[in-house]
Amino acid sequence: MSDETPFDYDLFVIGAGSGGVRAARVAAGETGARVAIAEESRYGGTCVIRGCVPKKLMVFASGYGRMADEARAYGWDIEEKGFSWDAFKPKLEAELDRLEAIYQRLLDGSGVDKFNQRATVADAHTVRLADGSTKTAKHILVATGGRPVKPDLPGAELGITSNEIFHVAELPKRILIIGGGYIGCEFAGILNGLGSEVTQYYRGTQVLRGFDDEARGLIADEMRAAGIDLQVETDVVKLEKDADGIRVFDTRGRETIFDQVLFATGRAPNTDGMGLAEAGVELGRNGEVIVDDFSQTAVPSIWAIGDVTDRVQLTPVAIREGMAFVSTVFRGVPMKPDHELIPTAIFTQPEMGTVGMSEEEAIQKAGEPLEIYTTSFKPMQQSFAGTAAQKILMKLVVGKQSRKVLGCHIVGPSAGEMIQLAGIAVKMGATKEDFDRTVAVHPTAAEEIVTMRNPTRTLG
Secondary structure (H helix, E strand, C coil), X not given: CCCCCCCCEEEEEECCEHHHHHHHHHHHHHHCCCEEEECCCCCEHHXXXXXXXXXXXXXXXXXXXXXXXXXXXXXXCCCCCCCCHHHHXXXXXXXXXXXXXXXXXXXXXXXXXXXXXXXXXXXXCEEEECCCCEEEEEEEEECCCEEECCCCCCCHHHCECHHHHCCCCCCCCEEEEECCCHHHHHHHHHHHHHCCEEEEEECCCCCCCCCCHHHHHHHHHHHHHCCCXXXXXXXXXXXXXXXXXXXXXXXXXXXXXXXXXXECCCEEECCCCCCHHHHCCCECCCCCECCCCCCECCCCCEEECHHHHCCCCCHHHHHHHHHHHHXXXXXXXXXXXXXXXXXXXXXCCCCEEEEECCHHHHHHHCCCCEEEEEEEECCHHHHHHCCCCCCEEEEEEEECCCCEEEEEEEECCCHHHHHHHHHHHHHCCCEHHHHHHCCCCCCCCHHHHHCCCCCCEEEC
């Protein structure tokens, strides 16, 4: 980049989450661009600080109670004294501090200027910082992510969201989770495993809307079997402060008291007060930044990636979008981020991994008859122990004429690990016969993916 540019920077990134940090450090470190980044909160964004990472650590923590029972069945003499939030919480916070420091060192090592304050867009090439100063840039990248939102109902301020659950002073004895998406279902499993009495309300007929019906039905059954009081077609009317906790009024006319209420009722893009619309950037009805296939907004010098665009709200997707942006803008190689056939893990208990079409989606979109292959069984480890075993489900959705595996869905231990590898095959367009030709790894649960010879049912 030339030093004769009239701008302070070649790129100014607003938001230091995974996508913004990756774009900033690659643009600076690998293309020589003059880059700055502004972050009003903590480096690492939702995933590292208040999302994927602390959540997965809590998933690990919540599973040790069951492991202790299994260990005794396998001959280990284990004394279990229960879970201590006071022992776990400082270690969790220390790990987040460590990861945030890594993000900051990566930026420093790439020569990125950091501004630890809020930044907004003043015009097509100007960023205004919270201290009143302004910086100009040839390109502005908005990577401000999203935030959890509470419903508009009386007393909602009494509840918390996924942002706050990691920092509660003590684990609630009785907690109500409102919402049936993956965040609500994940925290239901986590808190249940840590010893809380968990009730979950969802206004729809089945949790995990949008995922394969057979898979989400099994997860709901197993959640209930684990002791979660999952109530569908139920919503909250209002919350009131009570001497014994929070009094919740629901759509069934009941009043129930909980120690804590967690809202897992959706997320919104962080565009409020950003000056984007005033600068000419088009926003959607939910406040999301509207971008083209290359992540460019209606203002040619302003770009956006990650959850703020509300395309696919996944950290690896935001990182890919950031890399595609750098390729397009700073390497001169136009690149569209690929949003097709993205493998996804949901850390419910049992865990779920999925890639491609659900059975229901394939019926609507495949354009050919389908073969559905399924198998369900109890895992060897728990069967031997004689403990309560969550069922495993393996499912392939196959085009009867094309023979392509259109969807793969796994419910059970390590489903996320398995779906990463299955996702490669599905992304490559593997056929059912390709799966059949693959020798099984025995004894594993994953071998069932390649040993399902006969369809469970044929559709169309």
